[in-house]
Amino acid sequence: MNPTVKTTFSVCTNEIDASCRVPLLALFGGAALWLVAGLALGIGAIMSFHKPDLFADCQFLTFGRSQAAANDLLLYGFCIPAALGVLLWIFSRLSQTPLALPIVPVVAANLWHLGVLIGTIAILTGNSTGHLWLEYPRPAAVLLFAAFLLTAVTAAATFGFRQQRDLFPAHWFLFAALLLFPWIYSTANLFLVSNQVPRGVVQAIIGWWFGNNLIFVWLALAGVGMAFYFLPKIAGKPLGNSGYAITGFLTLLFFGTWAGIPQGAPVPAWMPTLSSVMTALTLVPLIAIALVLWQTIVRNGFKCGGGPFCFIKFGMLCFIASTILYISLACPRYSRVLEFTWFGTAQTQLQLLGFFAMILFGAIYEILPRIMEAPLPFPKAAKAQFWITGLGILLFVVPLAVGGLEQGMKVRDAAVPFADASAVALKFLRVSTTGQLLILLGSLPLVLNLFVMTIRWKVALLKTLISAIKAPLPEAEVKA
Amino acid sequence: MKTGIGVFIAAVAAIGLSWCGLVLGPQLQLGGEGITTVLNSTDEYPLQPTGAENLGQQVYRANGCAACHTEQVRQTGVTCELTLTSLGVYKAADFTAFARSLFVLPELAKYTNALADAINGWNGDMPKTILTTPDKTIVEEMANRLKAVGVKFDLRILATGPDISRGWGSRQSVAADYLYAQPVQLGNLRAGPDLANVGVRKPDMNWQLIHLYAPKAVDSSSTMPPFRYLFELRKIGSTPSPDALKLPSEFAPAQGYEVVPTTDAKNLAAYLASLKATVPLYEAPFTPVIAAKP
Numbered sequence: 001m002n003p004t005v006k007t008t009f010s011v012c013t014n015e016i017d018a019s020c021r022v023p024l025l026a027l028f029g030g031a032a033l034w035l036v037a038g039l040a041l042g043i044g045a046i047m048s049f050h051k052p053d054l055f056a057d058c059q060f061l062t063f064g065r066s067q068a069a070a071n072d073l074l075l076y077g078f079c080i081p082a083a084l085g086v087l088l089w090i091f092s093r094l095s096q097t098p099l100a101l102p103i104v105p106v107v108a109a110n111l112w113h114l115g116v117l118i119g120t121i122a123i124l125t126g127n128s129t130g131h132l133w134l135e136y137p138r139p140a141a142v143l144l145f146a147a148f149l150l151t152a153v154t155a156a157a158t159f160g161f162r163q164q165r166d167l168f169p170a171h172w173f174l175f176a177a178l179l180l181f182p183w184i185y186s187t188a189n190l191f192l193v194s195n196q197v198p199r200g201v202v203q204a205i206i207g208w209w210f211g212n213n214l215i216f217v218w219l220a221l222a223g224v225g226m227a228f229y230f231l232p233k234i235a236g237k238p239l240g241n242s243g244y245a246i247t248g249f250l251t252l253l254f255f256g257t258w259a260g261i262p263q264g265a266p267v268p269a270w271m272p273t274l275s276s277v278m279t280a281l282t283l284v285p286l287i288a289i290a291l292v293l294w295q296t297i298v299r300n301g302f303k304c305g306g307g308p309f310c311f312i313k314f315g316m317l318c319f320i321a322s323t324i325l326y327i328s329l330a331c332p333r334y335s336r337v338l339e340f341t342w343f344g345t346a347q348t349q350l351q352l353l354g355f356f357a358m359i360l361f362g363a364i365y366e367i368l369p370r371i372m373e374a375p376l377p378f379p380k381a382a383k384a385q386f387w388i389t390g391l392g393i394l395l396f397v398v399p400l401a402v403g404g405l406e407q408g409m410k411v412r413d414a415a416v417p418f419a420d421a422s423a424v425a426l427k428f429l430r431v432s433t434t435g436q437l438l439i440l441l442g443s444l445p446l447v448l449n450l451f452v453m454t455i456r457w458k459v460a461l462l463k464t465l466i467s468a469i470k471a472p473l474p475e476a477e478v479k480a
Numbered sequence: 481m482k483t484g485i486g487v488f489i490a491a492v493a494a495i496g497l498s499w500c501g502l503v504l505g506p507q508l509q510l511g512g513e514g515i516t517t518v519l520n521s522t523d524e525y526p527l528q529p530t531g532a533e534n535l536g537q538q539v540y541r542a543n544g545c546a547a548c549h550t551e552q553v554r555q556t557g558v559t560c561e562l563t564l565t566s567l568g569v570y571k572a573a574d575f576t577a578f579a580r581s582l583f584v585l586p587e588l589a590k591y592t593n594a595l596a597d598a599i600n601g602w603n604g605d606m607p608k609t610i611l612t613t614p615d616k617t618i619v620e621e622m623a624n625r626l627k628a629v630g631v632k633f634d635l636r637i638l639a640t641g642p643d644i645s646r647g648w649g650s651r652q653s654v655a656a657d658y659l660y661a662q663p664v665q666l667g668n669l670r671a672g673p674d675l676a677n678v679g680v681r682k683p684d685m686n687w688q689l690i691h692l693y694a695p696k697a698v699d700s701s702s703t704m705p706p707f708r709y710l711f712e713l714r715k716i717g718s719t720p721s722p723d724a725l726k727l728p729s730e731f732a733p734a735q736g737y738e739v740v741p742t743t744d745a746k747n748l749a750a751y752l753a754s755l756k757a758t759v760p761l762y763e764a765p766f767t768p769v770i771a772a773k774p
Contacts, residue, residue: 053705062707127542183499
């Protein structure tokens with residue numbers, strides 16, 4: 001963290017970065033491709049609203065399937081594996097030791113990407129499980145679970161070998177994220193995708209619990225953890241008050257994990273009530289995290305100039321906005337209007353793309369030149385990505401949220417025909433699709449930078465290999 | 481938080497607590513739920529779905545219908561309605577005078593204006609709703625007084641809320657409604673209308689099939705995409721298929737062709753037509769309209 005320490009360990013740092021190279025490329029490479037695929041599929045899905053006839057004869061791209069597949073590609077295809085890659089790097093950097101068992105995450109990355117491929121094909125061919133965020137059927141789920149565990153083992157081993165015994169705030173958040181995912185994913189799959197599923201509405205409750213813990217809590221833990229590492233590191237200043245950080249961490253875990261039961265749900269009233277109270281209490285971690293950010297970013301007056309710092313700052317602003325939207329959705333008064341509208345979609349996409357994906361973009365751009373020991377091939381494209389994606393996210397999310405609000409007001413007034421409410425939302429969808437196109441365009445520089453660097457590295461490897469083969473044997477060996 | 485074990489314990493405690501509360505708790509409370517009985521009746525609820533309806537639910541799942549449709553009705557409250565059906569030996573004027581005499585009752589104080597509006601200038605038309613309030617005790621008080629003088633009336637409990645005013649159901653959805661649903665797909669977006677009672681609104685299988693094939697053929701304002709892949713467009717053989725859709729001319733296939741639903745489409749239509757939650761339950765009471773006006 002501190003510059004003098006950095007120079008002392010500079011030799012060691014190179015070694016750490018080199019140890020992360022292959023696992024991280026395996027995780028990031030596939031993730032970047034899934035990101036582009038997911039964004040493109042998401043645009044394809046929403047086309048059903050602009051031109052309902054478009055996929056009338058093509059069952060694979062009907063809205064219900066392509067929308068679910070696109071969302072899962074963003075979450076399981078991009079967000080989680082890319083975050084795992086960043087997490088491994090942060091763990092080995094904070095531990096000041098090379099990545100332990102570097103071959104394990106390479107295997108895990110391939111298993112994970114295979115799982116995503118199987119899951120996506122399953123959804124598009126009509127074999128989804130029908131549970132939100134848990135659409136992947138059992139074969140894909142088993143692969144994802146195994147891959148996550150393998151990566152977590154590597155992370156834990158690296159953590160165990162750490163030279164620097166102190167824990168940083170980033171550690172708490174990322175460590176809890178490593179623990180949370182296997183727990184919720186196995187619970188949800190064992191309950192909902194097994195041969196003995198619970199009867200009735202318990203399924204929906206477990207589904208909500210899982211969805212909340214993944215989309216809200218897991219992404220918050222991993223995203224805030226990454227931001228708490230990179231923001232002070234890039235700015236060269238210490239992280240704000242660690243008392244606030246600890247409050248944010250504990251309250252996020254103890255309150256956030258109870259959120260997610262919708263207010264109008266057909267379940268005994270104690271569940272939505274308790275969930276609503278707990279969601280309101282997530283204002284505490286939100287304020288605590290915001291204070292830490294304030295102390296780290298604003299007080300330092302660090303200028304980012306379009307680099308990784310900008311991405312992460314933007315991501316954290318979206319985190320604050322998205323959490324406020326989430327709390328408003330859980331407030332009974334507002335949820336009567338906002339529930340079942342596009343407002344919910346806006347919140348989810350802000351969380352996935354505005355908050356989490358943006359932080360990942362920043363983190364990947366920060367890490368890539370280090371692990372590849374080469375500058376980014378297209379730094380200007382990376383800068384452009386920030387502006388294009390940022391604008392895209394605003395254009396995507398704001399109209400959806402406003403449209404959802406207007407739709408909700410119309411649905412709530414029984415005198416207004418339902419078709420009018422749908423028509424109002426359609427108007428806003430036209431704008432939000434433009435935003436989606438921009439986000440897709442903005443994701444291309446990432447793929448370009450990542451793959452050009454990978455290919456250059458592979459070509460260099462090949463050249464070394466060929467020259468090693470062609471090189472005349474040393475005389476000593478010839479004689480022998 | 482200086483050590484890994486502290487973080488570990490905090491995380492396990494937090495996740496474990498929420499697991500107990502929102503996974504184990506609901507499973508203990510609702511997991512053993514069985515068939516229940518309809519309120520004020522011995523009829524069982526819900527009914528076991530037929531094979532076609534179960535298969536149709538799988539088509540609903542496979543095509544992600546829940547991405548745009550919810551299957552749950554929300555309710556904001558209840559209201560009690562007192563409706564006169566017969567005055568017995570009295571005339572309308574007698575009743576008006578009698579009702580005015582009740583205005584002095586302290587418990588009725590809040591409702592005298594509404595009562596006065598209802599009976600002023602009333603010419604004796606039946607049935608006549610004289611009192612609408614969410615307070616059941618007031619209505620029961622009034623009912624006792626009417627009973628004492630031999631006036632006949634209906635006392636009805638109605639669910640209220642925008643969903644119910646839209647005709648999407650006669651009461652809120654409750655856990656018992658989903659006993660046989662597998663998977664339970666409540667949905668989280670209403671790009672299209674709620675389907676919890678679509679079988680009540682549109683019980684006709686042919687309507688359902690035509691709506692799936694060409695939504696605009698039955699509702700010009702529909703934004704639903706057509707699901708033509710659930711149907712087969714084929715040349716009419718020696719005899720036309722009895723299942724062929726009877727489509728309006730602008731949606732009809734070319735001369736000599738017919739549109740025949742696949743098994744999936746038929747099952748899906750059967751499932752949709754089966755979606756109805758029309759009976760009152762202990763936890764969601766209301767007075768069914770049919771029972772009140774036979």
